[in-house]
Amino acid sequence: MSTVRLSTTSYVVLGMIAMRGASTSYDLKRAISRSVGYFWNFPHAQLYSEPKRLEEAGLLEMHQEDTGRRRKTYLITEEGEAAMRRWLAEPVMEHFEIRDVAEIKLFFNELAGPENVGRLAREQVEQHERRIAEYEEMQTRYGRIDEVAGRMVTLELGLGLEYAALEFWQKVCARADSGEFSRDRRKE
Numbered sequence: 001m002s003t004v005r006l007s008t009t010s011y012v013v014l015g016m017i018a019m020r021g022a023s024t025s026y027d028l029k030r031a032i033s034r035s036v037g038y039f040w041n042f043p044h045a046q047l048y049s050e051p052k053r054l055e056e057a058g059l060l061e062m063h064q065e066d067t068g069r070r071r072k073t074y075l076i077t078e079e080g081e082a083a084m085r086r087w088l089a090e091p092v093m094e095h096f097e098i099r100d101v102a103e104i105k106l107f108f109n110e111l112a113g114p115e116n117v118g119r120l121a122r123e124q125v126e127q128h129e130r131r132i133a134e135y136e137e138m139q140t141r142y143g144r145i146d147e148v149a150g151r152m153v154t155l156e157l158g159l160g161l162e163y164a165a166l167e168f169w170q171k172v173c174a175r176a177d178s179g180e181f182s183r184d185r186r187k188e
Contacts, residue, residue, distance in 0.1 A: 004057035006083065009042050013050045014059060014076060014084045022063075022073045025051055035151070038135075039158055041099075059083055098161075106172065109181070118176035124169040132162045 006014075016031055017023050023031070025048040032047065051074045054060040059080035064072045076084070102124050109117050135158055142152060175181065 004053065004059075006087070008040070009046050009050055010054060010059075011084065011087050012036055012040065012042075013047065013054060014080050017051075017060065017074055017076045018081060018084055022075050024071050024073050036154075039154065054080065100165075102169075114176070114179075114181040117181040118173060121169050121173035121176055125166060125173055128162050128166040128169060132159065132166065135159045135162060 012032065013028060016028055016036075020027065020031055028047045028051070029044050051060055051062070051072075055062045055074065059077055060074045061077055062072050062074050064070055102120060105120055106117065109120065135155060139152070139155055139159070142155075
């Protein structure tokens with residue numbers, strides 16, 4: 001087994017395969033989009049390259065179909081399980097991170113004009129209301145299933161963050177409607 005640097009994406013792949021069992025890259029993409037993809041975004045192309053890299057490191061093993069589409073299916077190895085357990089046991093020292101393009105746009109919005117603040121805020125209110133409805137539906141559908149209860153805790157955090165974001169954007173919307181953002185602040 002070679003030494004390889006593992007990223008958070010590496011651990012998402014290892015963890016998903018450990019939980020799901022044998023998986024193709026497409027299986028991973030679908031499973032992640034319905035679970036951790038709600039709170040951890042990364043390019044889906046990594047779900048096609050990362051399993052191969054982890055296989056080369058001895059953390060996954062790959063089986064390829066002999067005929068047909070010749071799909072590659074990955075399984076976690078004992079070394080992969082051990083790496084996953086070590087990572088899960090490590091303390092998390094990084095600061096909580098929110099990467100929100102809308103906040104960046106809000107920060108620089110005076111360059112586009114005050115009318116854009118209200119439009120941006122209204123769009124964000126709608127987006128967060130949709131996500132809250134989606135999360136609440138998931139909570140209703142899966143919230144009482146004992147075997148996924150541990151994973152449902154992340155949904156609680158997601159809902160809390162969505163409610164906080166909704167409240168923030170509703171306040172920005174009200175401030176925009178009051179004309180607060182129409183004053184030229186570049187000279188301040």
